[in-house]
Ligand SMILES: [Zn+2]
């Protein structure tokens with residue numbers, strides 16, 4: 001897509017302020033958010049005949065996501081931020097009765113582990129791509145203790161909070177140790193082992209994993225997901241809004257529309273305006289707006305942006321226009337489940 005290329009190379013030359021302004025401009029004149037061209041052909045409606053849908057997913061990952069990050073972030077600090085935010089986020093979702101999909105790093109489901117526990121798993125080969133992992137062992141950061149000693153690497157207490165919420169959230173899969181899933185970086189057996197480890201950990205919680213989110217957007221190894229019975233995954237694609245549509249294996253793709261989080265110097269009102277525009281367009285075009293977040297999201301977004309967006313969504317739901325649910329819910333609906 002040449003226009004996209006041009007945009008990318010132009011964007012790379014700009015400073016932060018100019019980028020923020022360019023994003024605003026593109027949003028207002030380009031017709032963004034873009035709708036999947038084949039949408040009407042695959043449309044199977046929403047559970048209560050609403051006209052559009054809204055899915056939120058949160059990548060529940062604590063320190064695991066950041067240990068090989070090329071950005072200089074402290075994994076332990078990110079984990080603590082996530083620990084502070086999760087109870088706040090749960091309150092917010094409860095206030096507006098919004099169930100979301102928590103794409104969970106499997107290791108967080110463990111209360112403890114010890115050296116040798118993960119030795120059966122094939123390791124990701126060294127990689128310098130989205131992440132930089134070029135020496136040592138993939139599990140070197142694992143403290144091999146328990147959640148009381150090292151709560152950045154285990155989070156059964158947080159998982160329990162999520163499961164105890166009166167809102168029926170979904171626990172999805174974000175691999176066991178936040179690996180790169182790209183075909184060029186990840187041998188199939190590595191993802192296979194990661195998913196088996198997730199399933200073993202989930203079994204102890206009586207959780208069935210049906211929905212998948214690729215760490216760092218590293219989408220690949222689809223046959224492995226299919227083999228393990230995943231029904232739907234989130235993916236970054238060229239369009240922003242789509243009713244979930246099948247891939248070549250019959251698994252459903254739900255494109256990510258946008259993310260919560262302050263990356264530009266925009267006002268809360270402008271952020272809110274963008275998210276409302278996405279929801280309105282989802283209703284208008286029979287598509288799903290899928291907004292994701294890191295639970296370590298900045299507190300400004302949680303306090304100033306999310307409440308108004310969730311209130312707006314729940315009003316649209318009250319009016320019978322917007323369906324709100326999890327990735328698993330919409331997969332069930334489309335696949336003719338309950
Ligand atoms: Zn471990």
Ligand SMILES: [Zn+2]
Pocket residue numbers: 059061065174178214215216
């Ligand atoms: Zn992640």
